[in-house]
Amino acid sequence: MIGTLIYGLTIGGILYIISIGLSLTFGTMRIVNFAHAFVYALGAYLLITAFRKMGLSFLAAAGFGVLAVLPVAYVIEAYVIRRLYGESLDYAIIATYAVLLIGVDLIKWVWGASPISLNDPIGKDVEILGVSLPVYRLVIITLAFVIYGGLYLFFRKTIVGKIVIAGLDDKDAVRSLGIDVDRYFSIVFLLGSGLAALGGVLYAPITSVHPYMGFQILLLCFAVVIVGGMGSLHGTFLSAFALGMVISLTGRFWGPAAETMVFVVMAVVLIFKPIDV
Amino acid sequence: MKSPILSVESVDLAYGKAQVLHGVSLSVEPGEMVFIAGRNGAGKTTLLRTIAGFLPRAAGTVRYEGKDLGTVRPESVARSGIRYVAQDKRVFGKLTVRENIEIAAHVSGERVQEAVDRIVATYPPMEKFLDGSAGSLSGGQRQILLIGRALVGSPKLLLVDEPTEGLAAGTIEDIFRLLDGMKGRLSFLIVEQNLPVIARLADRVYLMKEGKIDRELATREEIEAPDSVERYL
Numbered sequence: 001m002i003g004t005l006i007y008g009l010t011i012g013g014i015l016y017i018i019s020i021g022l023s024l025t026f027g028t029m030r031i032v033n034f035a036h037a038f039v040y041a042l043g044a045y046l047l048i049t050a051f052r053k054m055g056l057s058f059l060a061a062a063g064f065g066v067l068a069v070l071p072v073a074y075v076i077e078a079y080v081i082r083r084l085y086g087e088s089l090d091y092a093i094i095a096t097y098a099v100l101l102i103g104v105d106l107i108k109w110v111w112g113a114s115p116i117s118l119n120d121p122i123g124k125d126v127e128i129l130g131v132s133l134p135v136y137r138l139v140i141i142t143l144a145f146v147i148y149g150g151l152y153l154f155f156r157k158t159i160v161g162k163i164v165i166a167g168l169d170d171k172d173a174v175r176s177l178g179i180d181v182d183r184y185f186s187i188v189f190l191l192g193s194g195l196a197a198l199g200g201v202l203y204a205p206i207t208s209v210h211p212y213m214g215f216q217i218l219l220l221c222f223a224v225v226i227v228g229g230m231g232s233l234h235g236t237f238l239s240a241f242a243l244g245m246v247i248s249l250t251g252r253f254w255g256p257a258a259e260t261m262v263f264v265v266m267a268v269v270l271i272f273k274p275i276d277v
Numbered sequence: 278m279k280s281p282i283l284s285v286e287s288v289d290l291a292y293g294k295a296q297v298l299h300g301v302s303l304s305v306e307p308g309e310m311v312f313i314a315g316r317n318g319a320g321k322t323t324l325l326r327t328i329a330g331f332l333p334r335a336a337g338t339v340r341y342e343g344k345d346l347g348t349v350r351p352e353s354v355a356r357s358g359i360r361y362v363a364q365d366k367r368v369f370g371k372l373t374v375r376e377n378i379e380i381a382a383h384v385s386g387e388r389v390q391e392a393v394d395r396i397v398a399t400y401p402p403m404e405k406f407l408d409g410s411a412g413s414l415s416g417g418q419r420q421i422l423l424i425g426r427a428l429v430g431s432p433k434l435l436l437v438d439e440p441t442e443g444l445a446a447g448t449i450e451d452i453f454r455l456l457d458g459m460k461g462r463l464s465f466l467i468v469e470q471n472l473p474v475i476a477r478l479a480d481r482v483y484l485m486k487e488g489k490i491d492r493e494l495a496t497r498e499e500i501e502a503p504d505s506v507e508r509y510l
Contacts, residue, residue, distance in 0.1 A: 159380070163383070165369065166372060169371055172363065173363065175355070176351050176352075176361040176363070177360070
């Protein structure tokens, strides 16, 4: 059971790291960003290139994977997302889904379509209450908590974070104070994209890396964001770990229904708390 | 006669095919407090939002200190020295009162503490709310914070939309004193429906009807004359 709980927390941590960017992008820009899944997969592939082909350590390759994604995210933001501000959600869905499809083909062209596996980069276990647990998973859980704390400090203590919170509340009021709020939202977009890439990097040794890996995780992330509340830092954190536990516990007792239960929970939440878009 | 700080000339605006503003012209002199009154749907808020850069004009020009504002964005209008206080009395509710002021000070370069001190000097009761959530302020306190926040960075012209709407009589008096205390020090263009406030503060009044300026009241006698404003409300 301890193993199941740790697996749930690991999935929760990964889901949080990936979903928070999606949640903030919707909260700030009112854009449902399917391209987030491409950035997530690209992070994993760049890790593999840096780790296997360039011979970097896992840590350095992970850093490379996250940082190298940022220029790509900037191009997506500047040439696709920024043009969709204030437009209907439908346009955003179509345009960002197109970016995702192009991105997947690009990955297939560069890296091929075959799945790639990575070993656990730490490769050590630790015994907790008589159960042997991979240290790598504990690192992921810790990292998710650190990122949550870091984001909290960023949004509560820095002027950039405060402007973003104000912009979430009333974008026009921020603009009427002379602040180009879209520039700050772009910073949040890049931050979220970096975290999506980090999610891909961290998940790569747990799952197999393949061009369509983004599609799989994206639906789960949408569920996290919807359950947690779009644009909510705390809600996304709680929701990610709760749904991670749902996947893990359901998987223990009835494997095929593990991911389905996430959407059952989402449906129940939507019945009692319809989203306001 | 001084040259106007704000000059709106023959402005048209349409939402799709529906024209909302029809050749609106008005001006505000430096230090003047000018009111716009009219019934709901007359186009008052639309006019303020057009001047503030939120809505694109179909025709006409808006000049600020003699310079055509062109098709600028609201943030550029604000940085040029015009601040807009919206009707909805929405503060940044997830931030504290001090952080609301800090955001305004960020772009203007004014020191946060100086800005806070000035707002507290204008409305001393605000001091005890500084570190509390702005979202928990009453409607009147929110309005005072919004006006105070708009004053950070020493703008020259304030566009204020219905500052006393929905407020209790005592709070309206607070807003009145706040505006009266600033009279002559900067220019105002205020949309207002409260007759006593208009009568006590206005240097001039523009009366709007169906998207047009129907009449201008330029003297105290005209403003205070029975029914002069009231029949437009």
